[in-house]
Amino acid sequence: MDILKTKSDMQEWSKNKKNQKKTICFVPTMGYLHQGHISLMEKGKPLCDELVLSIFVNPTQFGENEDLDSYPSNIKNDLSLAKNAGVTAVFLPNKNQIYPENFQTEISLQSLPKFLCGKFRPIHFGGVALVVTKLFNIVMPDVAIFGQKDYQQLQIIRQLTLDLDFDIQIVAGDIIREKDGLAMSSRNAYLSKSQRASALSLSKSLNLAKELITKGEKKSKAVKNQLESLICTFPETHIEYICFCNPKTLEDVDIIDRQVLLALAVKVGKTRLIDNALIDP
Numbered sequence: 001m002d003i004l005k006t007k008s009d010m011q012e013w014s015k016n017k018k019n020q021k022k023t024i025c026f027v028p029t030m031g032y033l034h035q036g037h038i039s040l041m042e043k044g045k046p047l048c049d050e051l052v053l054s055i056f057v058n059p060t061q062f063g064e065n066e067d068l069d070s071y072p073s074n075i076k077n078d079l080s081l082a083k084n085a086g087v088t089a090v091f092l093p094n095k096n097q098i099y100p101e102n103f104q105t106e107i108s109l110q111s112l113p114k115f116l117c118g119k120f121r122p123i124h125f126g127g128v129a130l131v132v133t134k135l136f137n138i139v140m141p142d143v144a145i146f147g148q149k150d151y152q153q154l155q156i157i158r159q160l161t162l163d164l165d166f167d168i169q170i171v172a173g174d175i176i177r178e179k180d181g182l183a184m185s186s187r188n189a190y191l192s193k194s195q196r197a198s199a200l201s202l203s204k205s206l207n208l209a210k211e212l213i214t215k216g217e218k219k220s221k222a223v224k225n226q227l228e229s230l231i232c233t234f235p236e237t238h239i240e241y242i243c244f245c246n247p248k249t250l251e252d253v254d255i256i257d258r259q260v261l262l263a264l265a266v267k268v269g270k271t272r273l274i275d276n277a278l279i280d281p
Helices: 007-019 035-047 075-084 124-139 151-163 186-190 193-198 200-214 220-231
Strands: 002-004 024-029 050-055 089-091 143-147 169-173 237-245 260-268 271-279
Touching: 002 007, 007 024, 007 089, 007 124, 024 035, 024 124, 035 050, 035 075, 035 143, 035 169, 050 075, 050 124, 089 124, 124 151, 143 151, 151 169, 151 260, 186 271, 193 200, 200 220, 200 260, 200 271, 220 237, 220 260
Parallel strands: 002 089, 024 050, 024 143, 050 089, 143 169
Antiparallel strands: 237 260, 260 271
16 A cells, blocks of 8 residues: 655656556545545445545634634544555545645635535535545546535535546445444544533434425425424524425435435534435435
């Protein structure tokens, strides 16, 4: 497994592989890898000749008073997990490699970032779009894997790839959960034991929504009210949003008469957690 720390080394590696007619699958991460990340690597491994992982905590997607400085990290463990998953190269740049002095460019999308997390994290998806664009240009993959837990991010990257004519296939990876239903996330490491129990309010809400919709409830507001009541029974929870929306446009849906995306953001203590499910009546 090659470890590449500069843009030029990563680009040279990719060019050499392409000269050998080899294809490249890419899994971008911010590190502190868990089984969710590993599932993305496992999904990508058979799709191409080479599997590239990046580890970079991207500062441009963090707003003020967010957890950039405290974001968990364990590079040694990450590299061990990557090697075991069959990764052939890890791109491990520092901030100056990605954003050198006098860096000036921004990338923005007009519609998709206005919904869900974008309402509460106004600079987040601009930072995501920017770093993904840079990583695509540096790694030059044929296929890139993104997890469905960050559903809005997945949709934005699909749109970005389409709009900017990247010749890259975007593949979605399933949400991976703990045995009790909690969606795996690097931020779960912040939770105390009692908060970990309260974090189950998200997955329990998704299950309740599926149950209500299966029984025939079509009004999203009625389902939302019951989910709010459920979440509020758990201590240290603060609901940021509960949204039923169109899976493609992310616009709000009032009547559930076809497949919808149910997306949640809930703070448990100071830890912001997200989860989602596609629900078809």
